[in-house]
Each structure stands twice: as structure tokens, then as C-alpha cells.
Amino acid sequence: MAENILRKLVNNSQMAIDDGVYEIEANLEKSTKDFIQIIKTSGHAPLLTEIKFASPSLGKIRTLTDPASVASQMIAGGSKALSVLTQPHLFHGSPEYFMKVRHAVDVPMLMKDIMIDKVQIDAAKRIGADFMLVIQSLFDKNYLKDIDDFIAYGHKQGLQILLEVHTKEEFENALKTEADLIGINNRNLDTLEINLKTTETILSGTEKTRLILSESGIETPEDIQYLKKCGADAFLIGSSIMKSDNIEEQVRNLVNAY
């Protein structure tokens, strides 16, 4: 069971690649803003908010509407950067939604997908992404080879790298790479269980040499205050915002956690 979820996500990405989902004609500019600088200078909780209409763990989260309108509400609430799902299978994402948002806003944007192939990195550049996601466990579990080459290719395309980990061992491996930002995913991608203590466990007793994004399962200002105390510098939040009747207000409430 455990290995199956990750394997399914990898297979889904391969299916999307084979279906031509990442063959993009466009050539959009990325943002003029730098999320790393924003994190370093922010007076409030720096949020990377995620436009996510469905997920493997929750199924449908919100009725599919104009993603640019969701993006504008998030930014009005104080979100400093956006993550947009481009994975069609299980997440109902697409590069087209990403580009709709890219046309509408000038904030740093993460192409959120299960990245397994350089074709997707080329697509990230073409759709105007600032960041791409790399998942450390895909390399540690031998689904993919040569993380340094994958990251270097992303950098060559002008992308910054969010490298996601879920265990201390993955975190230590991640620190050996040239990733720009390390994401600690509180969601176990093998079981889909969420535990905010993951961030605490991984950061306790380690010297922090890279900016840390705590990801998944964040719902309240108290969650953010706790994660900040654990050493997180920024926060990736999707479902709890996408489920809200008032996206702008929900984001503002979380941004004002500190």
C-alpha cells in the first residue's frame, strides 16, 4: 500500500507527459519579485497559497472556477506567492490554469506538480513559473536518478527550486543540494497522513542553513505560530483556504498570525 501512492503519482505524471500536457507553445515571463527576499524581509507570516481544486486526500475541494479570480482574492488577503497545480490526474490541475493566473498577477509562482522529467521543467519555464517542485524521496527511493543534474537543469532554465522533504534523512540529503528553498511536507506522501509535528521533528537539533517552508495541513494562525517557533520561515497553505467561503478574509487571518 505505502509505496503505491508515490508510484501512482509518478505514473500519473508519466501519463500526463505521454498525453502531451506539457507541450506548451507559450513563452511567458516569470514574476519580477523574489520570494526568497520577500521571506527574509516580511513583517508578517509569508504565505505561499495554493490554488488547488482537488487532491488525492480530499477529492473535490472546491468547484472549479476562474483560477485568476481565486488568485486575486488570495493576493488581496496578503498572500505573497502562489502555487498552482498543473497535474491533471487526481489534482484537476493544468498548465492552462497556471498561465491564466500568470497573465493576471505579478507575484512569484510555483509550478506544483510531480516533476519527473526535464520536459516538465521546460514547461515550467514556458508558463512563467518562478519555482518548480522537486521531491527528495523520488530520488532517495530510486524512482529518479541524479538530483543534482535535475536541480542544475532547473536553475539553467531560470527557475528556483523548492525541494520537498518529509524525514530527517531526506532533509540532510536536501541540504547537500543547491536547492533554493527547502519545504518540509507535514503530509506523508506514502500514507497521506498529516502531522504538523513533522516540521518540529525535522528541525529540532539541526543547524538551519537554508530557508524553510512548512507545507500542508496548516489551518489556523495558531498552527503558523507553532511552526514559526519550530523554525519555519514561510508557509504553504492550500486546502484550508480553498475550502473557505471567504478566501480573502481567510488568507488575511493567516497572514496576521504574526
Ligand SMILES: O=C(O)c1ccccc1NCC(=O)[C@H](O)[C@H](O)COP(=O)(O)O
Ligand atoms: O494534497 C494531497 O492530498 C497530496 C497527496 C499526495 C501528494 C501531494 C499532495 N499534496 C501536495 C502538497 O504538497 C499540498 O498540496 C500543499 O502542501 C498544500 O497542502 P494543504 O494545505 O494541506 O492542502
